Amino acid sequence: MLAGDMLRRSAARFPSKPAVIWQDQSLTYRELDAAANRLANELLRAGVAKGEKVGIVCRNRIEYAVVFFGVARSGAVLVNVSTLYQPDELAYVLEKADVGTLFYEDVFADKVDAVRGRPPLLQTFIRIGEGGEDERYADFVQRGDATPPEVALAPTDPFCMTYTGGTTGRPKGVLCSHLNRYITAHTVAMEEALDERDVVGIVTPLFHVAALNIMFQPAMLVGATTVFLNKWSVVDFVKLASRTRMTAAFMVPTQVAMTLSDPAFDPAPFASWRKLSFAGAPMPDWVQKEMLRLLPNVAMTQIYGQSEMGVLTSLRSWYLPDKLGSVGRQVYNVDVALVDREGRPVPTGEIGEIASRGDNVMLEYYKEPEQTAAIRRNGWMVTGDLGIADEDGFITLVDRAKDMIISGGENVYPKEIENALYELEQVAECAVFGVPDDKWGEVPAAYVLLHPGAQLDEARIVAHCEQRLARFKRPRLIRFVQDFPKTPIGKIQKNLLREEYWANREKKI
Structure with a gap:
């Protein structure tokens, strides 16, 4: 399946249903589908060729959803860029990724102005918001034709690039195909039991896979409604949950801890909340126990994975508290193993490096052949995380291989x-x-x-x-x-x- 097909099919099933909501703005599935086509066709008319890199620097807002699907349908590759980068970091990533066209939100105009002329390929700037001399996003999209673009695409074609968090040096571009990200979207939809009745809170940045591929894409796949929060705070999260009757959310452990520890915590605004998934960092046991105590109707699903290979394991709510501390066992459509230094699976009960193989695994670290080769081992791609599995296949993280003392x-x-x-x-x-x-x-x-x-x-x-x-x-x-x-x-x-x-x-x- 192509990324654009997720939206197309949900638009056919739920044309009048809200697909994305941000503040007082919203688009139905039919409207989002048409807007994505307009953006794709205008990119093609502007000369953006299949495989060219289109960047976006933007907070969580409706335009991000349109750019995401529009670029996918154009055959270009969307480079999701962190809004936290300072100008030197921004210039490095835009040049490294060969970005030629950049969509940017007006609040980041100063950062963008600081890098003009530095990445030599970057010539086209499209501004989301008012003011400035660059082409306005609204005008760009409005000119486009709303009919589906005529581009020959295959599921194995490059589709998007996200950048690793840079915890060990310069960030690397994780280049993925349509198929790579569809596998993850389907994994999450099944493992977290999302469906068209859900109202999904997107409360982590869309430039990262945690929001973009672990929650937004699956929600679009099943026809759910997504509501965007573009700046995290407990107060704003509570308002969002109450106002939209949010039923599901992905959160990082810090956000969950902040919510539960807030002196003004009140379960009433979360009356509709039924599904929480979390990943990104270890969730302290005390936080999970507090969730079970304070919000017992919220089913928690812990997921584990990486930008490079999507979601690998899940721990469903009914395994708590018996498997507390585990990250779960391999999801239904992905191969996972614990391997030794030669890439051979280790026996149950022994420490090994968590690895995966299959259609979920990224194409490459963009323009980093040595880095790509370094994490491939005997047909497996290794995560850098050490784990140990019990007799039931539940994996407990031991540590990062590089963090071992x-x-x-x-x-x-x-x-x-x-x-x-x-x-x-x-x-x-x-x-x-x-x-x-x-x-x-x-x-x-x-x-x-x-x-x-x-x-x-x-x-x-x-x-x-x-x-x-x-x-x-x-x-x-x-x-x-x-x-x-x-x-x-x-x-x-x-x-x-x-x-x-x-x-x-x-x-x-």
């Missing part, structure tokens, strides 16, 4: 230490990583964020860890922090925490 020749997994720290009720978030040590090579360090008003000292943490963990695993450095640097989907950027300790030194793993 080797201390005095012993393997230390930061996640094991983090799990021990989360047993202390005062701990809201924590991050454990290795710091250099002249005797042991490296030792664990723990950065800890406490719940508001909570009190905890270093001695109590050390004592708790000595009770729960082998001595060589206990943190040798503990620092209390007020917040953490995070990616847009809530992953703590441990590389930034490590920087001050590893400057001018090489980590030998």
Whole structure:
């Protein structure tokens, strides 16, 4: 299936139903379908050829949905660009991705102006909003023909590119086909039981796969209504849920924790909410337990995957609390295995690197052949995450392979230490990583964020860890922090925490 077919078929089934809502604006499926055709045809008339790269820098709003499907139908490749990039980062990505046409929201005009002329291929700017000298999005779309564009497309053709969060250096462009992303859309629709009755809250940025491919595409596939929140806050999320009678949402763990911990929390605005999916970072057990206590009618589905290969596992609500701490087992339409360094599946109960293969796997890291080859192993694509599976096939993450600490020749997994720290009720978030040590090579360090008003000292943490963990695993450095640097989907950027300790030194793993 082509990406544009998801919208086309839902428009045929539910022509008058709202497809996308943002603030006081909305488009029905029929209107979104026609707008996508107009944009596609105008891109073609402007000379954008099949396979050319079209970028977008925009918050969650209706125009994003039109650009998404319009570019897909034109045969061009949509490059979803983070709105958080500063000009140098923006210029790097636009040049690396070979973007020739850029849609941008007016609130980012200063950033866009700062990169004009730097990426040599970028010649066409289309402004979403008012003002400025660039072509206006509204005029561009209005000129286009609403009939389906005549472009020969195959499911295996390149369709979109998102950029990795850059937790380990410069971001990489994840180039995916129509088929790659259809597989993920169908996975989510089935695993999270979405259907046309749902009102789906899109509350994470559309430039990331978490919102774009894990929630927006599946919602369009099944004919649900999507409602966009373009800037996260608990207050605005509560208003959205109440006003739209939201039934489903994807959230990162930080958003769930903030909602439940809000002093003004009231379950009443969430009366219609029935489905929550989460991923992007480990969800602390206390957050899941609070969801079960405060919003027992919301079925939680934990999903695990990556931009490079979509959703790999899911943990459905009926496996809680028995499988709490697991990320679930492989989804119904994807191959998943735990493999060793040679790409051979490891026996049950042994630690291996989580890997996948099949039509869900990306085409490549764009213009990064060595990086692409580095994660392919004996027919599998490896995730960089270490896991262990039980007899039922449920996988528990052990840690990132690159985060593993080797201390005095012993393997230390930061996640094991983090799990021990989360047993202390005062701990809201924590991050454990290795710091250099002249005797042991490296030792664990723990950065800890406490719940508001909570009190905890270093001695109590050390004592708790000595009770729960082998001595060589206990943190040798503990620092209390007020917040953490995070990616847009809530992953703590441990590389930034490590920087001050590893400057001018090489980590030998």
